[in-house]
Amino acid sequence: MTNFSSANSGRLAGRTAIVTGAGQGVGEGIARRLAAEGANVVIAARRAVTGEPVAESIQSLGGSAICVETDITNRESVAACVAATVQRFGGLHIMVHNAFRGGLPHKLEEADLDRHWKHMSQTGVWAVLHTGQAAWPHLRDAGRHGRFIIVTSPSGVEGSANIPLYSPVKAAERAIAKSLAREWGPSGVTVNCVAPVAASPALLNAFERSPALQAALEARTPLGRVGDPEADIGSVALFFASDDSAYVTGQTVVCDGGSFLGL
Amino acid sequence: MVSIAVTIQGAGALADALRAADVHSDCATTVVVPTIGCQAKPFTDLTDADFDAAWEQPMREAIVAFQGAHKAGHTRLIAIVPTIAMSGAPQLAHVAATAEAIRVMVKSAARQWGADGITVNCIAVAPEMFGIDTAAVGAVSIAPPALATKGTVVDDLVPLIRLASSVDAHHLTGATLTADGGIWMAP
Numbered sequence: 125m126t127n128f129s130s131a132n133s134g135r136l137a138g139r140t141a142i143v144t145g146a147g148q149g150v151g152e153g154i155a156r157r158l159a160a161e162g163a164n165v166v167i168a169a170r171r172a173v174t175g176e177p178v179a180e181s182i183q184s185l186g187g188s189a190i191c192v193e194t195d196i197t198n199r200e201s202v203a204a205c206v207a208a209t210v211q212r213f214g215g216l217h218i219m220v221h222n223a224f225r226g227g228l229p230h231k232l233e234e235a236d237l238d239r240h241w242k243h244m245s246q247t248g249v250w251a252v253l254h255t256g257q258a259a260w261p262h263l264r265d266a267g268r269h270g271r272f273i274i275v276t277s278p279s280g281v282e283g284s285a286n287i288p289l290y291s292p293v294k295a296a297e298r299a300i301a302k303s304l305a306r307e308w309g310p311s312g313v314t315v316n317c318v319a320p321v322a323a324s325p326a327l328l329n330a331f332e333r334s335p336a337l338q339a340a341l342e343a344r345t346p347l348g349r350v351g352d353p354e355a356d357i358g359s360v361a362l363f364f365a366s367d368d369s370a371y372v373t374g375q376t377v378v379c380d381g382g383s384f385l386g387l
Numbered sequence: 388m389v390s391i392a393v394t395i396q397g398a399g400a401l402a403d404a405l406r407a408a409d410v411h412s413d414c415a416t417t418v419v420v421p422t423i424g425c426q427a428k429p430f431t432d433l434t435d436a437d438f439d440a441a442w443e444q445p446m447r448e449a450i451v452a453f454q455g456a457h458k459a460g461h462t463r464l465i466a467i468v469p470t471i472a473m474s475g476a477p478q479l480a481h482v483a484a485t486a487e488a489i490r491v492m493v494k495s496a497a498r499q500w501g502a503d504g505i506t507v508n509c510i511a512v513a514p515e516m517f518g519i520d521t522a523a524v525g526a527v528s529i530a531p532p533a534l535a536t537k538g539t540v541v542d543d544l545v546p547l548i549r550l551a552s553s554v555d556a557h558h559l560t561g562a563t564l565t566a567d568g569g570i571w572m573a574p
Contacts, residue, residue, distance in 0.1 A: 199435070232499050233457040237447055245443060249484060253430075253438055260431050283494025283561065291495045292446065292488035299487035302475025304430055306525065374475065387574055 135366045137162030139269060140213040142205065144196050144255060145223025147174030149324035150275060153353025154220055154361040159187035161362060164213045168194040168205050170223070188213075196223050196251040199258075206258040216262035218365045221255045222275035224248055227326070232288040241289050248293040252300050263313045270313035273364045274301050276376065278319050278384045294319075298376050305374030314373035316364045321380035322351040346382035389413055393552060394461070396452040397421060401467065401516055404540040405548075412552035416463035417456035421449045421489050423469060425518040427478040441481035449489050453496055457505070463552040464500075464507045466493050467544070469514040470571045471521070473563075476514070478524045490563060497561035506560040508551045512544060513537035513567040533569025543568075 141158045145151035147169035159165040159182045167182075167189060169175025175191035182189035192208050195201040209216050226244035235241065256272055263270030279287070280294025297317065304315040321327075321341070327350065331338040342348055351357050360379050363369050378384050393410040395402055397420030405418060422445040428437060449466070456464045471479060472486035490509045497507040514521050515537050538544065547566050550556060565571055 232450075232496055233454050235450065235454070237450065241447070241450065245446065249442060249488075250438065253433065257431050257433070279495075280491060283491055283496075283498050285495065285498035288492065288495030288499055289450065292492040295491035296442070296484035296488040299472060299475055299483040300430075300480045303471075303477060303480035303483045304475075306475055307430055307477040307480065 132160045132162070134162040135362070135368075136218075139217040140164040140166070140209060140215055141218035141220060141365065142166040142168050142209055142216060142259070143220040143222060144168040144194065144251070147171065147178055149326070150320055150322050150353045150357050151220075151222040152178050153322070153358040154222060154275075155189070156182060156354045157358025157362050158218070158365055159189055161366070163218065163365070164188040166205065166209045167191040168196070168223070170195060196221070196254060197246040199254045202251075202254040203258045206262065210262060215266065216259055217266040217269045218271040218273065219255055219259035219263065220273045220275065220361060220365075221252055223251065227287050227290050229286045230289065235289055244290060244293045249296045249300070252297055256300075256304065260308075263308070264311050266313070268312035268370055269367070270311070271365050272304065272308075272313065272315045273361055274315070274317045276317045276319045278321060278378050278380050280319065281376070281378065281386060282384055301376070302374045309373055314364070314369060316369070316373060317376040318357060318360050318364065319376050319378040319380070320351055320357040321345075321383065322353045322357045324353065344383055345380065349381060351379055351381060391415055393418055393548065394456075394459070395420060396455065400518060401540065405545070408541055408545050410545055410548055412463065412549060413554050414463045414552055415459070415461040416465065416552035417452070417459065417461045418548055419449060419452045419456070419464070419466045419489070421445050421466065421468065421485065423486055423517045423519070424482050425520070427520075427524045428481070429478055430480045433481055438481055442485050445485050446488060449492065453492065457500065462505050463556070464496065464505065465548060465551050466490070466509045468509060468511050469517045469519055470511045470565060470567050471514050471519065472511060473573060474571055476521060476524055479519065482519065493563075494561045501560055506556060508559060508561070509563040510544065510547050510551065511563050511565045511567065511571070513570065516540070516544070530570065532567060536568050537570070538566060538568050
């Protein structure tokens, strides 16, 4: 866990970020990294029982964080989260959409739209619509500090043999990021994607069920390991959130230890 | 050599033009022409109804069309999308999302169905072929078409469908053939 008192330069001091799905995994890692750099962080979690401990932990380390229970599939719930954020911290500079539900392995020819598609579409693409729209007035006000960061996946670039309908959802998020980069660029707001392979609870559970999966994944990864949500993925999100990336927009950084080398 | 009429799945002017072209192949082939909206609208003005029409319903139709091709035993599946899938476009985020999703679903299908001898590819055409007026929403590329034309269905798209649907293309899968006259040249 990042030490708040040293090694950090307060690059986000005075700024406020919402991170969806920050009750665990990659979202938690990003939230902790942004908080360590001085951001006020809103842990937007579906259940307070997962989000509150993260917020309290950040507070205990000297950071600024609150938890706002948020259903990202519900437009009104997302708007309420943004309103609560602005009321508490006076503005919103950074929206990170990370939350996601779904990803059951399936055969494409047998996929059921309700079982294998609906949740991914709702928590992925629809939630980008909801979070982006709710955040926009505040990101615009933040001007050149305004950031919309979407957590997508390498599968959204290269497809997936195991979860074929996961890939189009993640690809759509990247296309929206590119389009919004063009649309929102004149206001100084940047829109970028992070595509991680990280030690999320879901992946760790999969490793526990199948140690061979972990061995195979690490073997095909030049860096030989799965990313750490905070140190590896959170740091890339921090780059996109900070002024260091002010001239970078519409891009996807694949953080997977070098597995995908498509460009 | 056998000559099988290519099945065209989809509605709209482009799908109609492909049906009229009466394309044949030596492999059983489905061409999916997704419902790609062309109504430009700022992202912040999109309603849930807009998004349902531009994203949710076309994606569900495309998934069912892919499944139908598999069920029919076709060994060639080709999806047609506009190049804004890769480039993005201002005021067309909802449209680009669907186009890119289908382009990457092609890769998933190619990976999963390759062992069954099925190839799945994508042809990316100029947005204008889907009725999208890119000039109206601002530049989406850095250059005009290198070939000075954005292409026609019969002369430029149909030959690529013949290529990707042929026996000769047995080792081509998961690919995107960009056929916009040389606008989008990213890898």
